[in-house]
Amino acid sequence: MNHLIYLHGFLSSPASQKAQQAKRFFSSQHPDITVHIPTLLGDPDSAVTTVSALFQSIHTLESENKSVNQDTPHIAFIGSSMGGFLSTYFAEKFNCKAALINPAVRPFDLMASYLGSHINPYTGEEFEITPATIQSLRNLDTPISRDLERYMVFLQTGDETLDYKLAVEKYGSSLCNIEQGGDHSYVGFENKLPQIARFLFPRS
Numbered sequence: 151m152n153h154l155i156y157l158h159g160f161l162s163s164p165a166s167q168k169a170q171q172a173k174r175f176f177s178s179q180h181p182d183i184t185v186h187i188p189t190l191l192g193d194p195d196s197a198v199t200t201v202s203a204l205f206q207s208i209h210t211l212e213s214e215n216k217s218v219n220q221d222t223p224h225i226a227f228i229g230s231s232m233g234g235f236l237s238t239y240f241a242e243k244f245n246c247k248a249a250l251i252n253p254a255v256r257p258f259d260l261m262a263s264y265l266g267s268h269i270n271p272y273t274g275e276e277f278e279i280t281p282a283t284i285q286s287l288r289n290l291d292t293p294i295s296r297d298l299e300r301y302m303v304f305l306q307t308g309d310e311t312l313d314y315k316l317a318v319e320k321y322g323s324s325l326c327n328i329e330q331g332g333d334h335s336y337v338g339f340e341n342k343l344p345q346i347a348r349f350l351f352p353r354s
Contacts, residue, residue, distance in 0.1 A: 152183040152224045152351055153208050155201065155240075157190060159231030160257075163272030164189055168230055168251065168339050175343040180354050183347075190233070192268060192277035194286045201240060226350035231312070231334065232257055234303075239292045241300055249346040250303045251336045255316040258287040296322045302349045304342055306332025 154176060158166050164187035176183050188204050190197040205225065212223040227248040229237025234253025241248040254260070264279045294301065303326040305314040311334040318326050332338070347354065 151212065152180075152354055153226075154183050154185045154350065155204065155225065155227050156185065156187045157201065157227060157229040157233030157236050157240075158187070159233050160192070160254075161268065161270050161272075162230070162233075163270065165272050166230075168336070171340045172228055172343060175340065176347070179344070180347055180351065182354055183351060189273060190236070191275060192270065192279070193283065194236075194290060197236060198239070198290065201236065205240070205244060224351065224353075228346065228350075229253060230336070235287075236290070238294060238301070239290045242292045242294060245300075247300050247302075247350050249350060250301060250317070250321075251339060252305060252309050252312060252314070252334055253303065253317055254312055255320050256291070258284045258291070260312075261287065294321065296325065299325065301325050302346065303327065304336060304339075305329070306334075306336055308332045309334045 156169050156172050158164060158169050169187050173185050173187060176185050186204055188200050190200060208223055208225060226246055227237040227241055229248060230251040232254045234250035235255065235257055237248040237250060238253065240246065261279055261284045267276065267278050269276050301321055303317055303321045305317055305326055305328045307314055307328065308331045314328065
């Protein structure tokens with residue numbers, strides 16, 4: 151009845167180091183939690199469609215198994231970089247908890263420098279970033295409810311890609327775990343997984 155959805159970053163994939171670290175940790179330490187790591191396409195609208203369909207499929211599966219367990223499925227998110235931006239959208243939409251790792255806060259402001267064709271080095275997917283892509287990201291920008299403590303945000307000040315201060319401004323310092331140094335990949339992520347598990351799944 152417990153499900154974790156891990157959302158990877160831009161130009162990344164389920165094969166990324168953090169995604170695989172999360173999968174191994176939950177499989178070994180919390181086998182009652184099913185880990186889902188969808189492949190997110192470069193187009194944000196397609197990514198949203200993919201995750202929405204996954205979320206619905208989990209609910210459908212659990213509904214079919216209600217004769218075994220009557221509890222509502224507990225679904226939570228881990229999101230890295232662009233995956234953190236998307237996790238925020240879904241956490242608000244579906245009233246879920248999310249752990250965010252160096253999350254993108256205003257990716258639409260950064261994408262102007264990415265206009266044009268790209269190839270995902272993990273998957274080989276070819277896609278284009280266009281002004282419409284940037285507008286789609288703006289449409290996904292979601293206000294949050296800080297008082298619900300729905301988020302646990304992990305930031306490293308040495309992030310060379312994103313300004314960590316934007317995340318502090320959006321989520322509030324009380325929800326942010328700030329480490330000096332590090333980089334965009336978030337050095338030592340695997341060491342944070344026990345803390346993340348306790349936050350996302352306190353009863354597991």
